[in-house]
Amino acid sequence: LSAETVKKLPEYVKIGIDRLEGFQHGDGGWGFWEYDDSTLEMSAYVMGGLLRAKALNAKVSAATLARGLKYLQSAVNQERYSRNERSAAYLALSIATAAPLEAMRRFAAQDALEPSVLARMAIAFSRAGQTRDATDVLDRLKAKRLETPRGITWRNPEDQRDNWWSWDDNPVTATALALEALGRIEPSSPLIPKVSAWLLTERQGARWVSTRDTAAVIEAALSLNEPRSDALIPVMIYLNGDPIKTLSVVRQATFELSGKDALLKKGRNTVELRGDTRILYSTDVEYTREPA
Numbered sequence: 445l446s447a448e449t450v451k452k453l454p455e456y457v458k459i460g461i462d463r464l465e466g467f468q469h470g471d472g473g474w475g476f477w478e479y480d481d482s483t484l485e486m487s488a489y490v491m492g493g494l495l496r497a498k499a500l501n502a503k504v505s506a507a508t509l510a511r512g513l514k515y516l517q518s519a520v521n522q523e524r525y526s527r528n529e530r531s532a533a534y535l536a537l538s539i540a541t542a543a544p545l546e547a548m549r550r551f552a553a554q555d556a557l558e559p560s561v562l563a564r565m566a567i568a569f570s571r572a573g574q575t576r577d578a579t580d581v582l583d584r585l586k587a588k589r590l591e592t593p594r595g596i597t598w599r600n601p602e603d604q605r606d607n608w609w610s611w612d613d614n615p616v617t618a619t620a621l622a623l624e625a626l627g628r629i630e631p632s633s634p635l636i637p638k639v640s641a642w643l644l645t646e647r648q649g650a651r652w653v654s655t656r657d658t659a660a661v662i663e664a665a666l667s668l669n670e671p672r673s674d675a676l677i678p679v680m681i682y683l684n685g686d687p688i689k690t691l692s693v694v695r696q697a698t699f700e701l702s703g704k705d706a707l708l709k710k711g712r713n714t715v716e717l718r719g720d721t722r723i724l725y726s727t728d729v730e731y732t733r734e735p736a
Contacts (some may be wrong), residue, residue: 466509686707
């Protein structure tokens with residue numbers, strides 16, 4: 445974050461919290477808008493955010509949290525809600541240190557739970573201090589992983605790439621949740637680098653598909669607690685097999701390659717990064733087409 449953004453961050457947080465508190469409905473829940481019906485999924489999403497903000501010493505109304513908690517507790521066990529919605533609510537309750545453990549165990553024991561549901565339940569059990577439950581659910585989640593040439597990912601059965609704009613969990617969200625579960629429960633797991641690599645290949649510039657899954661990826665990354673190094677790492681960039689530039693990288697760097705200063709050829713072009721250590725990177729392509 446830039447110094448200016450860091451300086452204004454408390455102001456931004458206050459504006460966001462004030463807006464969320466103003467959008468709370470009479471029943472204690474939230475919907476997409478101020479005057480629509482409450483939904484379990486949106487209420488869990490908002491409560492999770494408010495509770496995380498409070499944990500970082502942001503000022504959140506105790507009455508708002510109490511009403512939201514009451515709504516979640518009254519709705520979470522209703523089977524008319526989807527499993528994704530209910531798992532999100534169980535996670536929010538665990539963040540509020542109000543996890544209904546027996547109900548969570550019955551819910552998690554169901555067969556064929558979606559990867560995003562398993563990931564949320566693993567995180568919820570971990571936050572509630574239930575290590576054995578968390579590990580058992582995580583093992584089931586790991587069994588559903590998809591190994592690809594770009595890394596490891598998870599995909600809910602109904603996911604279709606054409607519908608990634610949907611509010612429903614997409615592969616980025618599901619994989620980010622799985623990464624957070626691994627980071628919390630098995631921080632030394634050999635799967636973590638491969639999951640991170642897949643997520644990085646899905647990054648679109650400075651973001652992922654939406655603000656929602658971008659936030660999920662960032663939260664997952666923060667759960668890893670990897671040691672930071674200030675060592676200078678030389679990285680050589682190759683274009684179509686030819687070296688074109690060497691970067692001296694400390695933790696991260698950005699490099700732009702344009703047609704004006706690179707010998708891009710018609711058709712397929714290949715960019716390769718080489719270094720003495722493992723390199724995680726993503727690329728984004730922008731172009732304009734001249735009129736015929």
